[in-house]
Amino acid sequence: MPFIHTVPPEEAAGLLKRIYDEAVRRAGRVWNVLRLMSSRPRTLQASLELYKVLMHGPSKLTRAQREMIAVVVSRENNCYY
């Protein structure tokens, strides 16, 4: 269980519902990292937008290089998720 309150998909409304719906369209599910930030939909929206720009936008780095940076940094921070 997260340490804070999160909003389950069936209770989402407004902006959060739009974010959840798009997540399901894109990935088939609402990842727990999205649900974690569900109590602050504007923050979630901004964070998600930055993630998409960095990881899926055009770049001189390959997708593989970008994913490797993500893995290596997370390992440094002992972030298991």
Added chain:
Amino acid sequence: MKDDYRGADLDPATRQLLDACVRLTRRPWEFSNGDLETLRQFGFDDEAIHDAFQIAGFFNYINRVCDGLGVELEEFMPPGPPGWVRAK
């Protein structure tokens, strides 16, 4: 890669890139233009370097949000590697 990228079969440029991102994670205050020059010598231009450090920065940010707020592991993730501690 998940345990130690240094043992992985990487091209020298990518290895240099990842080393830089690790240094940025551990000791960001030590960075100078010299670090970027090294990456330029391996063929990365300023756009690529900018992207790399933005991504490294992003994951440093999101790692802290996840761990600080207690993100729940997905059901397909194993419970945690030996020695990994999740404070309750």
